[in-house]
Amino acid sequence: MRELARLKIVLKKSTTITDFIDLLTPEMYGHLVSAAKIISGYNPETKTFRASSLALHIGSTLKFVCDIAKKTIITRNPLFLHLKTETKQKIDVLQDIITNHWCNDLSNLANKCLNEKKWKKLKLLPLTADINTFNNYVASLADTAYEKLQNGEEIENNYKILAECVLTTVLVFNRKRVGEIQFLEIQAYERDFENINQEETLNSLTELEKTMSATFKRVVVFGKDEKEDTVVVARQLSKIMRVKKRKRTCIENYIEVVERYNLQDFRCHFRLTKTTFKIVLIK
Structure with a gap:
């Protein structure tokens, strides 16, 4: 228009x-x-x-x-x-x-x-050392927020930090755009196919592929164009996903109270969390 x-x-x-x-x-x-x-x-x-x-x-x-x-x-x-x-x-x-x-x-x-x-246009690629430094920084932020959430400290702020860390980690590792991975649903992440007997497929994998299968989890998401997209998630994020799921109810109840009583100072903060970091807030 x-x-x-x-x-x-x-x-x-x-x-x-x-x-x-x-x-x-x-x-x-x-x-x-x-x-x-x-x-x-x-x-x-x-x-x-x-x-x-x-x-x-x-x-x-x-x-x-x-x-x-x-x-x-x-x-x-x-x-x-x-x-x-x-x-x-x-x-x-x-x-x-x-x-x-x-x-x-x-x-x-x-x-x-x-x-x-x-x-x-020049394509600037980051150095491996810079990527490692960034990943270590994000991991330290996630660990700190995780411990505080476990202890019930500043639930709203730490939940937002944890959401940012998960989104950033998945984004950097998969080298995808935000729109391709931000719609990762918790149900899709929790869907587990490890117990399905697929011996023929397992025997066809190389040792490297078997190691990667044990270290990473393959999740299929629907991007903004409603197309299937594969995202690889490290299994170390599983504990973070579990604590986010437990604290979700507290966050959503808090948002509901904020919107019901028209608290303008808090609404913008939670609207940002609710829309931008869909990776952890979509049901």
Whole structure:
């Protein structure tokens, strides 16, 4: 919506349109291309884009808008009863033009610029010593928070620290993005298949794979795109998972009381915990 709003603001400076549906005509195609270049920061001298990804998918957005406009006309939406059948035909023609010519006029060059930027961008890899230092620091934080939770000290704050440590540990070890692992549910982690008799599979494993199977646990999660993703979790985290599960009820009851009595000072803290660190709070 923000992309379309920016597009409309630019077009209102060069045309006499009042509604966005006025743009969905074949005659406006040239204006749409020019406006897309402006909002994506196109430089005609260097033939580069400041926001190449925006120039890439603005064409798909316009085709989607055409589909919505045709649906409203066909279903006789009360807001668009004044539109005639010829309007739908013009939208069809514009959609065909975008499908056939947008790539030549904009997308190909934007894709070239995007790939060049990726190629020129340096990839900085951390040193092994730095990773070990970071892992040791996270482990010490987790151990301290774990002991305090066991003793019932500062349950809310230590639970949050423990959640951050678990999320960070799994994130670094699996080298994945936050969105791919933050939806790890406790039920998925607790599901155990060790007692299933799979001798053929076990015999086919190498000694290294057998050692890894004994040290790590394979968990399947559904990422933000609802696709299956495999996450490997160290079995040392099992004791942390157990204490988090026991303290969960205390945390959630506290959140319920905070929201019920509208305590503004505490709500932001727990809203952050409840949404960001889904790895331990999803049921």
